[in-house]
Amino acid sequence: MTAASLRAAAAIPLVVARHAEESALLCNQRFFLAGSAHAKLHHLRRLDDRLAAHLDGLAVARDAGSRACDEALARAGRGEVFAAIVLALENRDLARLERLLAIAELLPEVRDAVALAGGWASGESLRGIAKDMLVSPHAFRRAVAIAACDFHMVDPGDALHAAVADTDTVLRAQALRAVGECGRADLAAACVGALQDGDPGCRFWAARSAVLLGERHKPVRALHDATLLPEAPHGTQALSLLFKLATPAQAAPLLAEMLDKPGHVRDAVRSAGTVGDTRLVPWLIAQMEEPAMSRLAGEAFSTITGLDLAWLDLERRPPEDIESGPGDSPEDDNVAMDEDDGLPWPDPAKIGDWWAANAHGFQPGERYFMGAVPSWAHCTGVLRNGYQRQRMAAAEYLCLLRPGSKLFPTSAPAWRQQRWLAQWPDE
Known part of the structure; x- marks a missing residue:
């Protein structure tokens, strides 16, 4: 050699x-x-x-x-x-x-x-x-x-029947999740029954699936409870779904309750974007002045209006001395990614001017998602062209609009998603 x-x-x-x-x-x-x-x-x-x-x-x-x-x-x-x-x-x-x-x-x-x-x-x-x-x-x-x-958007078939009632918590939770995501209306009653499950994860997935399959009342308590658990592992998902179900009038006292708790202000800002009521926009613009809330408030504003702040030059330079993401120091135990990382820093003055000139195009008290009232065609457009968190919301809205539809998996391999979307119905 x-x-x-x-x-x-x-x-x-x-x-x-x-x-x-x-x-x-x-x-x-x-x-x-x-x-x-x-x-x-x-x-x-x-x-x-x-x-x-x-x-x-x-x-x-x-x-x-x-x-x-x-x-x-x-x-x-x-x-x-x-x-x-x-x-x-x-x-x-x-x-x-x-x-x-x-x-x-x-x-x-x-x-x-x-x-x-x-x-x-x-x-x-x-x-x-x-x-x-x-x-x-x-x-x-x-x-x-x-x-x-x-x-793979494939129905597991009969395997779900036994799995939703299995004694193993991991299997039961996965099955309850799949029931809603696969659109298995035949197992909706099983999800409603599992709202009393002893495991909080199973209760959450049962509630979410029941909602995706068309139930609008019984799962609400379970979703609300999921936001109150210590560290709330499914709290953000539960809040998002709750505020998609709530009318703006129903959401108002819930947001006020969250604002009374200092640890839940970010949840309130995020949820304001989900509620989609333009009467919340002036408050969101005010939140953009606070560095800790600014980018999240900008995202909520974009969720309501559909504006791309960076594309429209409605952003500003980051404030000085702002740290995000994992630290460089070996002694720093924080290794978590900043959930706001990559979001633009909104310019409150520019956005305020834009809103003053364009607010008349929105109906107060109506729910807006990405600039329009949620509809199948509009949410399909967001699924094709939106950012990932917007796409995730659009996929849920599609199931809420047509209960029993399969939930589009926005985290599946991208080439497979692109193939599915080429065949996805626009109406």
Whole structure:
């Protein structure tokens, strides 16, 4: 073997390890981007194409790719688990898949990565595997299969009937979530019954699914309670759905109650955008003066009016000494991403002038979403062209407008979303 051949052979493990490292990193970035307020579908597509290229590199490397993923699993983060499971599915390596699912079952913090892996894998890769997992004696395997079906907009079929009443909390919660997202009106009564479930997560998903399937009264208490739990894991989602259901008149006392609690002012600002009543716009403009609330208030204003503040030059420079996102210091325990990161800093004076000139085009007391009263055609347009958080809201509105419709999965692989949207009905 020549010296050049030896150097090339030695470099291959480094290249494969880099594919594993980059796959994990991009997956973690994707979780943030898919729920962000500054990324559109084409931005997600660019990241997904990069991620797919690194996953392809692992697949082409065969055993070397699997070994690189195994070595990366020493960190056992979401990205590492995602890459390893996608590779196992694409290679149809059932023994490796079983080991990976056993690891993931013990790590609640990576379960969303397991679901994404099932949603990322091709239908061909899942053929037979998902079907067997849906009837597995292991509850976690069934939960993973249901989540994968959900990502692919595929109805899990009869598997949901038993799963919504299973004794395993993880499986039951996933099944209750899937009922609404798959539009399973035949299981609406099961969701209403689960509003009394002993697990708060199951109660939330049951309430959300019941609402998506057309129930407008019984789930409201469960949604409200979900916002009051310590740390409220589903609080933001519950508030968003509550305020989509409430009329502006019903929302007013709820917003006032939130403003009386200092820790809930951000929730009130966010919810004002969901309510969509233009009588709240002057208050939102006032909130734009406060650095901690400014970008969120700008997003709420955009949610109501449909304006792109950056595009229309209605933004300003960030205030000095503003810190966002994880700190650089090793002693800093804050590693969370700033949920306002990427949002424009609104200019209250410019926006005030715009509102003074254009407020007459909006009817006070009406609900506006992205500049118009929610309708199927309008929300479909937002689903195609909006930012991710706007697209998520549009997908929910479509189900509220036509209960029993499937919920469009705005975090599915971007190329699959684009294919679905090309066939999505405009009316």
